[in-house]
Amino acid sequence: MEMKWVFLVLFIALLLFVVTVYNRLVTARNRYKNAFAQIDVQLTRRHDLIPNLVEVAQRYMAHEKDTLEAVIKARNQAASILEEVASDPGNVAAMQKLSGAEQGLSGVLGRLFALSENYPDLKANQNMMQLSEELTSTENRVAFARQAFNDAVMDYNVTREVFPNNLIANNFGFREAALLEVDAPEKREAVRVAFK
Numbered sequence: 254m255e256m257k258w259v260f261l262v263l264f265i266a267l268l269l270f271v272v273t274v275y276n277r278l279v280t281a282r283n284r285y286k287n288a289f290a291q292i293d294v295q296l297t298r299r300h301d302l303i304p305n306l307v308e309v310a311q312r313y314m315a316h317e318k319d320t321l322e323a324v325i326k327a328r329n330q331a332a333s334i335l336e337e338v339a340s341d342p343g344n345v346a347a348m349q350k351l352s353g354a355e356q357g358l359s360g361v362l363g364r365l366f367a368l369s370e371n372y373p374d375l376k377a378n379q380n381m382m383q384l385s386e387e388l389t390s391t392e393n394r395v396a397f398a399r400q401a402f403n404d405a406v407m408d409y410n411v412t413r414e415v416f417p418n419n420l421i422a423n424n425f426g427f428r429e430a431a432l433l434e435v436d437a438p439e440k441r442e443a444v445r446v447a448f449k
Contacts, residue, residue, distance in 0.1 A: 274421045281409035282343070285430055288402035289342035292433065295395040296335050296355070302391065303328045303362070306384045310365065313375035317368050324365050327358040342402075348431035362388075399433050406430045 331354040413422035
C-alpha cells in the first residue's frame with residue numbers, strides 16, 4: 254500500500270515537472286514570436302516607404318532607371334519573404350532567406366542614396382528629405398526590434414537545450430529557432446541617409 258502512494262507521488266511530481274517545463278517552453282516561444290511581430294511591423298513600414306522614395310527619385314533620376322528598378326525588385330522580394338516568415342518565425346530556412354533579402358535591399362538602397370548625391374535638386378527636395386528621415390528612423394527601429402527578437406530567440410533556444418528540458422522539448426516538437434542576423438559588420442549599420 255505504501256509503495257502505491259510513493260509511485261503516485263513520484264508520478265504526480267514528474268507530471269508537474271513536465272507541465273512546468275512545457276509551459277516555460279511555450280512562454281519562451283511566444284516571446285520570440287511576439288518579438289518577431291515587432292520586426293514585421295517595422296520592416297513592413299520600411300517596405301511601404303520605399304515605393305514613395307523611388308517615386309520621388311524617379312522625377313530627378315531619369316538616367317538611373319536600372320537602380321530604381323533594382324530597389325523595387327529587392328523591396329518586393331523582401332516583402333514577399335517577410336510574409337512567409339511572419340507565418341512561422343521559427344522556420345530557420347525562411348529566416349535566413351529574410352536576412353539575405355533585407356541585406357540585398359539595404360545594398361540597393363545604399364546604391365540609390367549614393368547615386369542621389371549627383372542630383373542636387375533631389376537632395377534639396379522636401380519630400381525626399383522627409384522620406385529619408387522616416388526611413389532612417391525606421392532602420393533604427395528595425396535594429397532595436399531585431400535585437401529584442403534575437404534576445405528572445407536566444408532565451409528560447411537555451412531553455413529548450415538545457416537538460417532535462419531538452420528531453421521534453423524534443424518529445425513535444427519544440428524545434429530550434431533562428432536568429433535574424435546580418436553577416437557582414439558593415440551591413441549591421443542602418444542605411445545612411447543624408448540629404449542636407
